[in-house]
Amino acid sequence: xxxxxxxxxxxxxxxxxxxxxxxxxxxxxxxxxxxxxxxxxxxxxxxxxxxxxxxxxxxxxxxxxxxxxxxxxxxxxxxxxxxxxxxxxxxxxxxxxxxxxxxxxxxxxxxxxxxxxxxxxxxxxxxxxxxxxxxxxxxxxxxxxxxxxxxxxxxxxxxxxxxxxxxxxxxxxxxxxxxxxxxxxxxxxxxxxxxxxxxxxxxxxxxxxxxxxxxxxxxxxxxxxxxxxxxxxxxxxxxxxxxxxxxxxxxxxxxxxxxxxxxxxxxxxxxxxxxxxxxxxxxxxxxxxxxxxxxxxxxxxxxxxxxxxxxxxxxxxxxxxxxxxxxxxxxxxxxxxxxxxxxxxxxxxxxxxxxxxxxxxxxxxxxxxxxxxxxxxxxxxxxxxxxx
Numbered sequence: 001x002x003x004x005x006x007x008x009x010x011x012x013x014x015x016x017x018x019x020x021x022x023x024x025x026x027x028x029x030x031x032x033x034x035x036x037x038x039x040x041x042x043x044x045x046x047x048x049x050x051x052x053x054x055x056x057x058x059x060x061x062x063x064x065x066x067x068x069x070x071x072x073x074x075x076x077x078x079x080x081x082x083x084x085x086x087x088x089x090x091x092x093x094x095x096x097x098x099x100x101x102x103x104x105x106x107x108x109x110x111x112x113x114x115x116x117x118x119x120x121x122x123x124x125x126x127x128x129x130x131x132x133x134x135x136x137x138x139x140x141x142x143x144x145x146x147x148x149x150x151x152x153x154x155x156x157x158x159x160x161x162x163x164x165x166x167x168x169x170x171x172x173x174x175x176x177x178x179x180x181x182x183x184x185x186x187x188x189x190x191x192x193x194x195x196x197x198x199x200x201x202x203x204x205x206x207x208x209x210x211x212x213x214x215x216x217x218x219x220x221x222x223x224x225x226x227x228x229x230x231x232x233x234x235x236x237x238x239x240x241x242x243x244x245x246x247x248x249x250x251x252x253x254x255x256x257x258x259x260x261x262x263x264x265x266x267x268x269x270x271x272x273x274x275x276x277x278x279x280x281x282x283x284x285x286x287x288x289x290x291x292x293x294x295x296x297x298x299x300x301x302x303x304x305x306x307x308x309x310x311x312x313x314x315x316x317x318x319x320x321x322x323x324x325x326x327x328x329x330x331x332x333x334x335x336x337x338x339x340x341x342x343x344x345x346x347x348x349x350x351x352x353x354x355x356x357x358x359x360x361x362x363x364x365x366x367x368x369x370x371x372x373x374x375x376x377x378x379x380x381x382x383x384x385x386x387x388x
Contacts, residue, residue, distance in 0.1 A: 085125045088299050
């Protein structure tokens with residue numbers, strides 16, 4: 001077998017929403033289709049991938065560096081020992097040839113996009129859902145049949161008042177989400193507290209609410225928010241300061257004994273390791289949000305999970321950012337603690353398979369081979385155009 005062609009395009013996921021740091025009015029993502037010569041049901045097997053929201057499309061890097069390395073490689077060098085399927089680890093090594101260590105930046109996004117497509121193709125060639133492939137390879141065949149998810153929203157939006165915020169959160173609860181998340185940090189503390197109070201009128205106790213500052217705060221502001229948030233008993237307080245300011249995160253832990261979350265903007269196992277070494281994260285209560293689609297893909301994610309195990313962290317403390325089907329498969333197949341969900345934003349890339357309901361903040365997975373993109377009609381329409 002061999003890879004016949006890899007195609008890429010840039011898609012818009014623009015929206016007028018904003019968090020404490022950026023607006024999404026010009027947000028894009030890369031989409032790739034990896035076409036093989038393996039035939040299933042009369043068609044070539046095609047693996048699809050894309051990168052998560054929050055980082056822009058990486059088309060230039062894909063076209064100039066990473067895709068040429070794959071197309072120029074000897075076809076057999078990308079196959080597993082059986083010669084009947086692709087080897088994601090060999091493909092990853094090929095993409096990363098002649099790349100210096102460090103400086104992970106946007107190249108991790110480009111590699112992660114292709115890695116997603118590779119795993120989609122691998123699972124389709126095996127004829128299994130990806131989460132079953134992962135469970136068979138790395139967890140002794142045991143997979144979770146459902147995954148805990150929370151509804152991420154509560155963005156700042158022009159003209160969005162407290163009533164509109166409450167209506168949004170009520171809609172998430174009506175769709176089966178128990179836990180919801182809202183943004184903080186783009187308004188003064190007093191205003192954010194009014195917003196939190198308004199949301200709690202809808203979701204009840206603080207254990208049903210996460211708040212996310214998107215790295216906006218300096219240490220003084222992080223602590224001021226922490227002191228104000230303590231009485232609420234929130235599910236978590238997320239990414240208060242710059243994601244690479246491990247000293248800030250460690251000091252914040254001295255002032256906030258409730259759960260915290262961070263990691264979505266760390267894009268390598270080395271950066272994740274530094275967070276564990278120096279960030280004061282607590283394995284008994286805090287959550288880690290590394291996103292494979294932004295951080296070199298699943299091959300690198302497995303290294304991150306191995307590092308966490310060596311440092312005494314359970315995979316159940318890992319709840320990936322991104323709200324996409326790839327992370328959902330990883331969560332079910334590798335026994336993570338859950339997955340983010342975007343019920344209303346970043347369409348069509350956010351969300352899960354059509355027809356699968358969220359029940360008490362848990363969602364099941366489709367039994368289709370691969371990641372399951374074909375079970376999400378709006379998304380697959382975009383992807384399918386690449387492989388026609």
